[in-house]
Amino acid sequence: xxxxxxxxxxxxxxxxxxxxxxxxxxxxxxxxxxxxxxxxxxxxxxxxxxxxxxxxxxxxxxxxxxxxxxxxxxxxxxxxxxxxxxxxxxxxxxxxxxxxxxxxxxxxxxxxxxxxxxxxxxxxxxxxxxxxxxxxxxxxxxxxxxxxxxxxxxxxxxxxxxxxxxxxxxxxxxxxxxxxxxxxxxxxxxxxxxxxxxxxxxxxxxxxxxxxxxxxxxxxxxxxxxxxxxxxxxxxxxxxxxxxxxxxxxxxxxxxxxxxxxxxxxxxxxxxxxxxxxxxxxxxxxxxxxxxxxxxxxxxxxxxxxxxxxxxxxxxxxxxxxxxxxxxxxxxxxxxxxxxxxxxxxxxxxxxxxxxxxxxxxxxxxxxxxxxxxxxxxxxxxxxxxxxxxxxxxxx
Amino acid sequence: xxxxxxxxxxxxxxxxxxxxxxxxxxxxxxxxxxxxxxxxxxxxxxxxxxxxxxxxxxxxxxxxxxxxxxxxxxxxxxxxxxxxxxxxxxxxxxxxxxxxxxxxxxxxxxxxxxxxxxxxxxxxxxxxxxxxxxxxxxxxxxxxxxxxxxxxxxxxxxxxxxxxxxxxxxxxxxxxxxxxxxxxxxxxxxxxxxxxxxxxxxxxxxxxxxxxxxxxxxxxxxxxxxxxxxxxxxxxxxxxxxxxxxxxxxxxxxxxxxxxxxxxxxxxxxxxxxxxxxxxxxxxxxxxxxxxxxxxxxxxxxxxxxxxxxxxxxxxxxxxxxxxxxxxxxxxxxxxxxxxxxxxxxxxxxxxxxxxx
Numbered sequence: 001x002x003x004x005x006x007x008x009x010x011x012x013x014x015x016x017x018x019x020x021x022x023x024x025x026x027x028x029x030x031x032x033x034x035x036x037x038x039x040x041x042x043x044x045x046x047x048x049x050x051x052x053x054x055x056x057x058x059x060x061x062x063x064x065x066x067x068x069x070x071x072x073x074x075x076x077x078x079x080x081x082x083x084x085x086x087x088x089x090x091x092x093x094x095x096x097x098x099x100x101x102x103x104x105x106x107x108x109x110x111x112x113x114x115x116x117x118x119x120x121x122x123x124x125x126x127x128x129x130x131x132x133x134x135x136x137x138x139x140x141x142x143x144x145x146x147x148x149x150x151x152x153x154x155x156x157x158x159x160x161x162x163x164x165x166x167x168x169x170x171x172x173x174x175x176x177x178x179x180x181x182x183x184x185x186x187x188x189x190x191x192x193x194x195x196x197x198x199x200x201x202x203x204x205x206x207x208x209x210x211x212x213x214x215x216x217x218x219x220x221x222x223x224x225x226x227x228x229x230x231x232x233x234x235x236x237x238x239x240x241x242x243x244x245x246x247x248x249x250x251x252x253x254x255x256x257x258x259x260x261x262x263x264x265x266x267x268x269x270x271x272x273x274x275x276x277x278x279x280x281x282x283x284x285x286x287x288x289x290x291x292x293x294x295x296x297x298x299x300x301x302x303x304x305x306x307x308x309x310x311x312x313x314x315x316x317x318x319x320x321x322x323x324x325x326x327x328x329x330x331x332x333x334x335x336x337x338x339x340x341x342x343x344x345x346x347x348x349x350x351x352x353x354x355x356x357x358x359x360x361x362x363x364x365x366x367x368x369x370x371x372x373x374x375x376x377x378x379x380x381x382x383x384x385x386x387x388x389x390x391x392x393x394x395x396x
Numbered sequence: 397x398x399x400x401x402x403x404x405x406x407x408x409x410x411x412x413x414x415x416x417x418x419x420x421x422x423x424x425x426x427x428x429x430x431x432x433x434x435x436x437x438x439x440x441x442x443x444x445x446x447x448x449x450x451x452x453x454x455x456x457x458x459x460x461x462x463x464x465x466x467x468x469x470x471x472x473x474x475x476x477x478x479x480x481x482x483x484x485x486x487x488x489x490x491x492x493x494x495x496x497x498x499x500x501x502x503x504x505x506x507x508x509x510x511x512x513x514x515x516x517x518x519x520x521x522x523x524x525x526x527x528x529x530x531x532x533x534x535x536x537x538x539x540x541x542x543x544x545x546x547x548x549x550x551x552x553x554x555x556x557x558x559x560x561x562x563x564x565x566x567x568x569x570x571x572x573x574x575x576x577x578x579x580x581x582x583x584x585x586x587x588x589x590x591x592x593x594x595x596x597x598x599x600x601x602x603x604x605x606x607x608x609x610x611x612x613x614x615x616x617x618x619x620x621x622x623x624x625x626x627x628x629x630x631x632x633x634x635x636x637x638x639x640x641x642x643x644x645x646x647x648x649x650x651x652x653x654x655x656x657x658x659x660x661x662x663x664x665x666x667x668x669x670x671x672x673x674x675x676x677x678x679x680x681x682x683x684x685x686x687x688x689x690x691x692x693x694x695x696x697x698x699x700x701x702x703x704x705x706x707x708x709x710x711x712x713x714x715x716x717x718x719x720x721x722x723x724x725x726x727x728x729x730x731x732x733x734x735x736x737x738x739x740x741x742x743x744x745x746x747x748x749x750x751x752x753x
Contacts, residue, residue, distance in 0.1 A: 046663065047664065049656075049662040050662070058662075178604045178617055179603065179606050194664070194666075195664055195666040197602075197603030197655055197662075199603050199604065210433070210434045211433040211435055212431070212433075212435035214429050215428065216428050216548065216550060239548070240539065240549070241547055242548065243541060243545040245544060246544070257548070260429075263435060265436060266623040267624075279544070353623075354623065381544075383544060384544040385542075387538035387540055387549060389550060390551070392553070393552075393553040395479075396473060396477050396557065396625070
């Protein structure tokens with residue numbers, strides 16, 4: 001009661017304002033919400049073209065599921081986006097029914113010219129064709145069997161209409177690439193829209209002109225390390241070897257190889273790397289993958305943990321890539337190292353999404369860095385060896 | 397004197413041969429690689445038929461290469477279209493490596509030399525219709541060093557994609573169409589879509605993304621999957637396209653994407669979404685203007701209501717209207733109720749604005 005009393009003067013005006021605005025807004029929204037007619041939408045509507053290229057003649061196969069039966073004098077109208085042209089020669093006309101087929105899962109409907117309705121078989125007439133707006137109107141022949149509700153209906157327009165004669169007219173696609181609406185109303189209370197994509201054709205060159213060049217280049221010692229690793233390479237590589245030489249505990253060794261890809265493959269390429277084994281010596285000891293034998297995410301270089309009785313922590317070897325556009329992003333960041341992959345799970349080190357010229361960084365060329373470090377616990381041997389394989393493939 | 401000069405000449409020639417002789421070996425180790433052509437083969441084929449091609453391999457390195465042939469099936473493509481190679485003997489459902497007849501090598505190719513390697517694909521009579529995918533690698537085997545170190549090899553692939561005639565089905569569905577955000581401060585919008593291949597042939601859906609502003613005007617048309625990336629049967633692939641506009645952009649935008657696919661008739665899958673571009677400064681200025689406008693409306697309505705209520709009050713009680721009614725201060729609960737009313741009012745206005753546009 002106190003609340004109501006306190007609101008009786010100042011609060012009353014506030015409430016009045018709120019009610020006025022709410023009513024106004026509700027009225028506006030109501031007018032928008034009730035703009036559209038209360039109609040049942042056709043289901044599963046789609047249009048398949050014989051060719052979706054720009055400005056070409058194409059056949060249309062429209063398919064939809066009726067919600068209501070199409071009975072005596074009921075109509076089916078198909079309204080194509082105005083950018084479709086229905087004026088190609090020979091032109092569509094309501095006197096020529098051969099350009100249209102109407103069928104359901106139960107059988108064909110005969111399509112007749114305007115004014116030629118039959119009643120003995122299921123039939124529609126092509127009542128009118130507005131060639132200016134690409135609007136086609138079919139009318140059910142009164143007295144002929146109905147087109148039932150919940151029926152998958154297929155309408156062919158063009159030379160793909162072959163029942164009762166082969167059509168000789170076709171719609172011409174829009175000349176601009178885009179997405180175009182087609183509205184089907186069947187019968188007059190039920191409608192739906194579908195879209196067709198009109199796009200320029202891809203020139204097929206795959207079987208002849210595509211080419212792919214992959215190279216590995218050696219890098220001498222004293223050169224800049226890959227991917228922002230401070231300092232210079234300590235090992236001279238060849239294109240086919242990385243000779244680590246004698247390793248000293250607590251001292252890192254770095255090496256680099258440069259990769260290049262040239263290709264005109266439209267979707268680009270990927271290069272992965274895998275090892276057949278850890279660096280393994282004839283005595284059975286190995287130098288593990290970075291970091292400490294655990295294959296995790298790329299990380300800043302850390303010395304092996306050298307935990308006694310944990311052989312995996314005596315020494316490790318890692319790889320980094322300067323390519324900042326691996327398919328997963330800039331995975332290797334700056335001087336982040338990862339374990340070299342296996343044949344079952346090779347490590348991606350180079351990737352691009354389009355044609356490449358073999359020289360542009362991140363797109364045709366990159367640098368691969370290798371790093372190794374052992375601890376004083378690493379077993380002595382002079383023949384820790386392994387084989388690495390780069391796999392270079394086009395992206396399909 | 398002549399003898400000394402001759403000695404110098406011989407020494408110079410000796411040193412020259414050592415240096416440049418080793419330089420030649422060094423150059424041989426500087427670069428290795430191969431050029432393959434074609435790198436992608438896509439063809440339609442019929443069961444029971446044999447098709448022949450020639451692989452051209454060029455040694456682009458400075459050293460003679462011994463290259464071997466390796467055949468592998470492709471078990472799938474990643475969302476980015478990267479092939480995943482099947483293990484030897486693994487059944488993928490669309491194998492073809494067993495149909496490939498090619499000499500295994502090694503092929504010795506001198507620097508700069510091009511070697512033609514012919515091969516055939518014999519399609520079995522009972523080959524399943526639809527997509528079959530595999531690869532031919534030219535492989536350089538790594539040589540394991542004798543002392544601590546790594547031997548490096550490489551494999552370069554040619555991808556083969558065949559569409560075997562028969563009962564083929566082309567069908568796709570959109571799994572996703574979205575932007576990376578709902579509201580942007582500037583027109584830099586990344587559109588992402590995922591398409592699933594429900595048929596038994598490879599499809600390459602591609603098409604336009606039409607962007608219209610809140611006035612219905614088309615402001616841009618982008619191309620999704622312009623490079624026609626492929627999707628294997630029963631797989632999903634992700635495509636992206638970026639919209640950037642240097643001009644002024646504000647308000648609600650709609651994007652409609654339609655992707656066409658199929659070779660036996662072009663089908664379309666489409667979807668639409670909405671997003672907002674609300675530049676910070678412009679939004680602040682606009683909200684400020686709206687706030688001032690509503691304040692003016694509020695004051696005007698309040699004055700009107702107060703006047704009307706006062707008039708009604710005087711009519712119902714003439715004697716009382718002559719007396720001054722004391723103004724009581726509002727209680728805390730009243731203030732709270734009024735604040736809630738104002739919040740509701742603001743919410744209704746904002747909601748209606750968003751709903752309208």
